[in-house]
Amino acid sequence: MQELLGLPPQASAHAADVDQLIVLVHWLMAILFVGWGAFFLYTLVRFRQSRNPKADHAGVKSHTSSYLEIAVAVIEAVLLIGIAIPAWATRVGDPPTDRPPTLVRVVAKQFEWHIHYPGADGMFGRTTNDLISPTNAIGLDRSDPLAVDDLYTINQLNLPVDTPVLVHLSTQDVIHSFGISSMRVKQDAIPGQEIPVWFEPT
Structure with a gap:
């Protein structure tokens, strides 16, 4: 995956951790792309004109889309709090004290x-x-x-x-x-x- 993304050679102690985070983010983006792409195709087929020749002004009566949006927001919050913030804190924290820099x-x-x-x-x-x-x-x-x-x-x-x-x-x-x-x-x-x-x- 690192070669596919064109990442440069690793030349620091934390480079592998950064690359792992980059790869993880790309996998998550790929999952979101496939998921939302499938949902988009579903809506194109499900609500095509031949099946719905007349507009329904009442709109969607199901709350499924709202539940999906909430679920995505919760997952993103978990990723931010559980992965991104700790990883950032580790990288920008104080340097090691066991060896003089x-x-x-x-x-x-x-x-x-x-x-x-x-x-x-x-x-x-x-x-x-x-x-x-x-x-x-x-x-x-x-x-x-x-x-x-x-x-x-x-x-x-x-x-x-x-x-x-x-x-x-x-x-x-x-x-x-x-x-x-x-x-x-x-x-x-x-x-x-x-x-x-x-x-x-x-």
Whole structure:
């Protein structure tokens, strides 16, 4: 099914769970399509003109269709509460605490992704808007002792495998969509916000 849907290779610890949810949703959509398609064909045959040459202004007297609509709404609510919400909570929850994550800052700016690594000390150097320039897009203060070993790249994100990664995502201008399809990561960068995104490359 994954090959049929054209899903990219899995490259993160949670990718298999995301793919399973995608496959489940497609199976449910297929069931709904077949069910409602059969109901549609039934109504075309059952209420065709040759069988009902004169319109009945009283309308449908049975409540079967209403019961079907209620049943579908209940099933969808169960799916939302029982599957979608727990799955979403698992994905957007706090990163694992048993292992320290690799920290990365990702700053979006006009078709560029500016990647800031904290270096060997694991701590980011100070950044300030006053220092932002064409050659220093993230405003890194190189005079800060914590910034001495910081690394900076453009449009190149290097991550260790089998280690949680915590990305601090932000943008300098408009909304940008940060996505790594093979790792099943997708998050919009919103102006004025720093959004944490975590995943574990494999």
